[in-house]
Amino acid sequence: MTTYDVKGMTCGHCVRAVTAAVQQVDAQARVEVDLAAGKVQVDSTMPAPAIERAIAEAGYEAKALS
């Protein structure tokens, strides 16, 4: 489980866009978005840089925290 700091999420559409972006690189990924906190928890076998890139391609700044 890795937590990402994600900037730019403002609404429920953003939550779905980030979730879909992660699940495009790993369909099995479990994704939990905390919109208010700007945090996304991802449970995935993909390395953090791939997750960060997927979120970035959806238009948000993502940085793995742990």
Add this chain to the structure above:
Amino acid sequence: MTTYDVKGMTCGHCVRAVTAAVQQVDAQARVEVDLAAGKVQVDSTMPAPAIERAIAEAGYEAKALS
């Protein structure tokens, strides 16, 4: 052309959601969204209450101004 005050739009996804909501009730409608101002201009033959209802069903508060 009617201008609507629309509350709750925060990002480009919201702009697309509002535009799609209006075009679902009138596929020919021309829709221009000013996200920063919270204003939506709609050129449509549909009456304002129908447009307001469509936007409301997409999750935003809409009120015709003129």
